[in-house]
Amino acid sequence: MSNMIEVKDLVLVYSNGTKAVDTVSFNVKKGEFFGFLGPNGAGKSTTIKVLTTLLKKTSGSAQIAGYDLDKDSNEIRKLIGVQTQETAIDGDLTGRENLMLQGHFQQLSGSQLKDRVDELFKLVDLEKFSDKNVRNYSGGMKKRLDLATALVHKPQLLFLYEPTTGLDPQSRSAIWNYLEKLNKEDKTTIFLTTQYMEEADKLCNALAIIDTGKIVAAGTPRELKEQVGLDSIKLDLKDCDKDKASAIKVLKELGGVSNISETGGCLTAFAKNASLIIADIVRSFDSLGIVLSGVSFSPPSLDDVYLQKTGKRIRTEALVKTPNLMRFGRRRR
Structure with a gap:
């Protein structure tokens, strides 16, 4: 077996x-x-x-x-x-x-x-x-x-x-x-x-x-990360409520950027050669007065796989307590 x-x-x-x-x-x-x-x-x-x-x-x-x-x-x-x-x-x-x-x-x-x-x-x-x-x-x-x-x-x-x-x-x-x-x-x-x-x-x-x-x-884990095949770009907006819509519009108009999502004031997107495209993003944001408080990128992670497959980031979900499963051989007095 x-x-x-x-x-x-x-x-x-x-x-x-x-x-x-x-x-x-x-x-x-x-x-x-x-x-x-x-x-x-x-x-x-x-x-x-x-x-x-x-x-x-x-x-x-x-x-x-x-x-x-x-x-x-x-x-x-x-x-x-x-x-x-x-x-x-x-x-x-x-x-x-x-x-x-x-x-x-x-x-x-x-x-x-x-x-x-x-x-x-x-x-x-x-x-x-x-x-x-x-x-x-x-x-x-x-x-x-x-x-x-x-x-x-x-x-x-x-x-x-x-x-x-x-x-x-x-x-x-x-x-x-x-x-x-x-x-x-x-x-x-x-x-x-x-x-x-x-x-x-x-x-x-x-x-x-x-x-x-x-x-x-x-x-x-390696196979799943290879399926993503794109770098993850994280953009922290100083004023998310004011600039989110404009920022997302810019990202959609840039070639090679995909799977844009927003969580807690941070935009996440995926792209090949992220180090090159970030310069274009910053210039476009600057021309529209969109202020960034932080920019980073990284190779694919399991968190990126999860986001791509479910549309959510697991760590930002509300933690809901699950009813306690009975344990075989593990009982309260």
């Missing part, structure tokens, strides 16, 4: 008629670090709920580690771990008590469970805090413990929903290191959704972008 996940023509229609997932197909190879990206409401969390057996699909097919999603849901639950945006740890317990509790839910006991708990505390660098009450943990420490609870039963496949949202850069970097170790050393297949494009670029071997329930792009 080369694929851990196989999804073909997956459809989910809610009772109100909303088609949340629309004929989605993709594969995730065994041992792969797979990124699943998309705007809020695109179908990410619905797809995850289907793959983790929390929602019944309307049509199509899906297999997890060779098990059929409809026929073998109990077997699938045994081999997956799920970590969502909100932690599922008990603040009234110590870190060790939380992991021991989750282990008991997975029918682990004795030295097997104790050794696994010690191993996990070492993995997430919480050995010194294992017997401290969780309510005294920092946000980053709680995220790391939460990750450990999803790993108690050594899942073959780990689903992560925005695991580093709200963390400081140092805590995010620590989580990245743990995930890379899980993937490379333990060969755990990881299915990640994230709002940080640099996170997806750094960690993922393969990506899929979903928008309005459909897969709009798929490939390795």
